[in-house]
Amino acid sequence: MRLLCLLERVVIVLCLQLLSHKGIITVLEGTQRIRIIKLKVTLHLPLNFWRPFFKVIDMKIKVYFSVVFVYLILIAGTVEAATVTVSKNGEANYTIIQEAINNVKDGDTILVYSGNFTENVIVNKSVSIKSNSGNPDDTIIQASNPGEHIFNVTEDDVTISGFKITGASNIVTSPTAGVHLEGVNNSIINNNKLSNNVIGIDLQSSDHNMLSKNTVSDNERGISLTNSNGNDLINNDAFNNRFGIYFWGSKNNILSYNNASSNEEDGIWIEDGSNNNTLRNNMVSNSNDDGILLTESSNNNTMSGNNVTLSLVGVQITDSNNNTVKNNFISNNSRIGISIIRNSSNNTVKDNFLSNNSESIVTESSTNQIYNNKIKEGKIHDTNASQIAFICPFLTVVIFGIAVIFLRKE
Structure with missing residues (x-):
């Protein structure tokens, strides 16, 4: 007792x-x-x-x-979170975003009124930072130092919403980003426009975050995930970047309803052990290289319901295994619709519609299963003694080496 x-x-x-x-x-x-x-x-x-x-x-x-x-x-x-305001004209609680962060507590909200702000912001508290108008075009955050991240987030449970974020354009020791999360979980980056940065939105070792309704343009990489798992990327636009969306060593992420268009190299690039990701219902077009690229042991990924058009290669899989490409619309790619090459095995390509690609499906790896695809107006690939071509009125499949092929002729 x-x-x-x-x-x-x-x-x-x-x-x-x-x-x-x-x-x-x-x-x-x-x-x-x-x-x-x-x-x-x-x-x-x-x-x-x-x-x-x-x-x-x-x-x-x-x-x-x-x-x-x-x-x-x-x-x-019963304790409620506080809301403080930031304005350039001095009519709010603060005139600088960083000053507001320094003085609030976890769970508080910072509303930023319309205007042009020049600063690099360290977000080291669990706070929400939002533009008061909700319009990124009238609330602009310009980097004070182009060699640093504009929003450098180091704490979990942060929201950044409603800003135009630009000018993190210099690489000093590492690439700088408009919004950078490192070791950060359960945060929301929503409804922002990020341009003229090395990276628009950058996640490093950050899990279970939501990136939605952002527009990333004219960056080296639009959205970049490195060793970051379980994140949701939904309804983002990535255009006029070198790479639209980039994954390195990142697993169990979901990409859905994103638009990656007119990027200099790849629309979506997934590499180096990026496994078990789901890509569904994305629009990928006008890439100068691959629309979607899986490479360097990126295994067990699923691509479904995507529209991949007007690129050099629609979907490229290299040195990667056990991926599934199904129910996609792949058309008007100047070289190949779907390419599975360089020691890629046990991949499944099924129930896709391929139209007006120079070559519809090419594989040089064994044990890939290709079946129930509808292929229209694909050109016949030139063959030689080491190639096997499967041809029918609506189908062209070119095989380099040995593969298991299941075809449905309609």
Whole structure:
């Protein structure tokens, strides 16, 4: 019994210290006062109110654990997050975004009014930073130092939304980004326009984040994930970058309803052990190289429902195994619709519609399964003694070496 009471007292003291440190409560002798800072409400209660829960012994408060602990949790739950404002004209709480971050607490929101801000921002608290208008075109963040990230996020549970972010254009020790997350989880990057950076949005070792409705253009890489897992990329536009969307060593991510168009090299480039990713319902067009590239042991990925057009090669798989390409529309690629080469095996290509590609499907690897694809107006590849060509009125498949082919003629 004494041990239990001692444990109860230790837990309560720790809870009281924590809540007092956060400014949630203040306990006084003779009368107890509960102060809720965010609501600016002070509740005075007489000592008789607390007598069932407190016993005063030598001016020290002994707290009975079971009731008061629950009560303190309920009190803590009433604390609301604060909202502060930032404006260039001095009519808000702050004139600089970094100053606002330095003075808020985890869970608070920073609203930024329309204007042009020149700064590099370190986000080291779990806060939401949003433009007041929700329009990226009128709330612009320009890099003060082009050799640093514009938003450098180092804390979990951050939201950045509604900004035009530009000018992180210099590589000093590493590529700089408009928004950079490193070791960050459960954050949201939403409704931003990022241009003229080395990388638009950069995730390094960051998991379970949401990137949605962003436009990344005129960057070296539009969106880049390195060793980052379980992220969702939804409804983003990536155009006029060198690479639209880039994965390196990143697993279990979902790319859906993105538009990667008119990029200098690849629309979507997935490499170096990027496994178990899902690419579905994306639009990829006008890439000067590959629309979608899987390479360097990127295995067990699934591509479905994508529209891949007007590139050199629609879908390219190299040195990668056990990937599935199904139910995609692949058309008007100047060289090849689907290419599976260089020691790529056990890949499945099925139920795709291929139209007006110079060559429809090419594979030089063994044990790839290709079946139930509808192929229209594909040109016949020139063959030689080392090649096997499967041809029918609506089908052209060219095989280099040995492969298992299942075809449906319609």
